[in-house]
Amino acid sequence: MQIGVIAGGGCLPLIVTNELKKRGYKVITVALEGLADDALSNHSDVFESINIGKAGQIIDFLKNNNVKEVILTGKVPKKLIFERKTIKPDMRALKMLFSAKIRGDNELLKLVEKELLTEGIKIAEISEFCPELITPEGVLTRKKPTKEEWKDIEYGFKIAKKIGELDIGQTVVVKERSVIAVEAIEGTDETILRAGRFVKNSIVVKVSKPQQDLRLDPPAAGVDTIVIMGKANAKILALEAGKTFLIERDKLIEKANEINIIVVGVKQP
Amino acid sequence: MQIGVIAGGGCLPLIVTNELKKRGYKVITVALEGLADDALSNHSDVFESINIGKAGQIIDFLKNNNVKEVILTGKVPKKLIFERKTIKPDMRALKMLFSAKIRGDNELLKLVEKELLTEGIKIAEISEFCPELITPEGVLTRKKPTKEEWKDIEYGFKIAKKIGELDIGQTVVVKERSVIAVEAIEGTDETILRAGRFVKNSIVVKVSKPQQDLRLDPPAAGVDTIVIMGKANAKILALEAGKTFLIERDKLIEKANEINIIVVGVKQP
Numbered sequence: 001m002q003i004g005v006i007a008g009g010g011c012l013p014l015i016v017t018n019e020l021k022k023r024g025y026k027v028i029t030v031a032l033e034g035l036a037d038d039a040l041s042n043h044s045d046v047f048e049s050i051n052i053g054k055a056g057q058i059i060d061f062l063k064n065n066n067v068k069e070v071i072l073t074g075k076v077p078k079k080l081i082f083e084r085k086t087i088k089p090d091m092r093a094l095k096m097l098f099s100a101k102i103r104g105d106n107e108l109l110k111l112v113e114k115e116l117l118t119e120g121i122k123i124a125e126i127s128e129f130c131p132e133l134i135t136p137e138g139v140l141t142r143k144k145p146t147k148e149e150w151k152d153i154e155y156g157f158k159i160a161k162k163i164g165e166l167d168i169g170q171t172v173v174v175k176e177r178s179v180i181a182v183e184a185i186e187g188t189d190e191t192i193l194r195a196g197r198f199v200k201n202s203i204v205v206k207v208s209k210p211q212q213d214l215r216l217d218p219p220a221a222g223v224d225t226i227v228i229m230g231k232a233n234a235k236i237l238a239l240e241a242g243k244t245f246l247i248e249r250d251k252l253i254e255k256a257n258e259i260n261i262i263v264v265g266v267k268q269p
Numbered sequence: 270m271q272i273g274v275i276a277g278g279g280c281l282p283l284i285v286t287n288e289l290k291k292r293g294y295k296v297i298t299v300a301l302e303g304l305a306d307d308a309l310s311n312h313s314d315v316f317e318s319i320n321i322g323k324a325g326q327i328i329d330f331l332k333n334n335n336v337k338e339v340i341l342t343g344k345v346p347k348k349l350i351f352e353r354k355t356i357k358p359d360m361r362a363l364k365m366l367f368s369a370k371i372r373g374d375n376e377l378l379k380l381v382e383k384e385l386l387t388e389g390i391k392i393a394e395i396s397e398f399c400p401e402l403i404t405p406e407g408v409l410t411r412k413k414p415t416k417e418e419w420k421d422i423e424y425g426f427k428i429a430k431k432i433g434e435l436d437i438g439q440t441v442v443v444k445e446r447s448v449i450a451v452e453a454i455e456g457t458d459e460t461i462l463r464a465g466r467f468v469k470n471s472i473v474v475k476v477s478k479p480q481q482d483l484r485l486d487p488p489a490a491g492v493d494t495i496v497i498m499g500k501a502n503a504k505i506l507a508l509e510a511g512k513t514f515l516i517e518r519d520k521l522i523e524k525a526n527e528i529n530i531i532v533v534g535v536k537q538p
Contacts, residue, residue, distance in 0.1 A: 159435055159437070162431070167448075168428070181454065182437060184441075184448045184449055184451045185448070185450065185464075185467050197455075
């Protein structure tokens, strides 16, 4: 059994490749240059670092290694598509990029899927291999939200879903039924910190987009999310149950308990 | 003929009171303490500076001066409702605040209107008195958008309307059919500057909320908006025609022409 991994930034690719190795897979990794952690080479059977712009080269590497199924994992900052100097796209990438009508995350990721499929490579869902990453439903910390805070969580969830529907971002920060910050290209951490400059005890809500394909990296939170929330004096992290990832769940919950942050998994009503 | 003015921050209240004086009105001004420009006292017939939390005091002042019609003008940062130390609301303000289900701008402003009406005071539309403030339709600068840029303006307009519908904010920054930044509590300037950290030549779109009541201050742009856009390397300012204000239009257009920024007024299709 072998499986390909296309790895972006963050620690999720390391966790995923480790998990795959544990389960006896031969792991063939494409590390996206400048994004993926170098340590990945020690966790893979076959490894190559390739610039994200070299779509042709990535596909050739996967084909040469007889990969039929690939996992996409790790962060690829959307702003990269505007950094054409550092990316240097090849013809195949350029063709893909120019066929995009709207350059939202999901649109771009669908293009990648289509391109891989023309070469007989399927994208697999990470959760099939690492179900323990999926956010469960319910309160995960010792501290629980108040009745008033549950209303804010519900309000934030609704707004976050709308923002996702428009393919803008996945995170909103709310307080007392007001939207304090909306994430677009700047990412979750900066959104949380910005909200912290205006209010304390805010509620961070992160959800999957309604059109989110779970074979592509779902939204995730890790220990660093909790640390950032601590800096921003945020109070509650509400994640969509079943459709987001909790990276290193035990460590994350431990840290949250330590600094009095509440973590909950919420299902869409 | 006399008219009341409740004045928040920025230079719009000065422009409005001046215009009213020119047209022969007796102007009775409530300057919101810490927000309104002190110079307003020289442009008003009757003037008092009152803390925004003292709703009872504001209403009594207007009634004592026999005001039947009042204009609300100038910026009132929404974050103020979270700064309860500086505001010190009176009973009347507290009652109003706690009757709000969702604390979006429009919801809060509707409460103010309702409260004034119980005292026989109507809110008048600024544009009745100062029609030259309203953004006209069409290209207002020497430079015009390209065909590709018009597509982005249309895309941004659509997204901005949706963001307004959710009562989040009025401004979005887009580029190549991607949303770069969404305004929430941080305000337009910070939103433009943030987008500038990620992309150049972006398009700033500012619209009224679909549910915007034009008797309340419509979204506005001034010379400072153009200066901020210059700092952020933004390229186009698209404002909703008929439903936003251009403050000091001539100076604004002159500055835009000088630093090669395009300004357009756009009607909802």
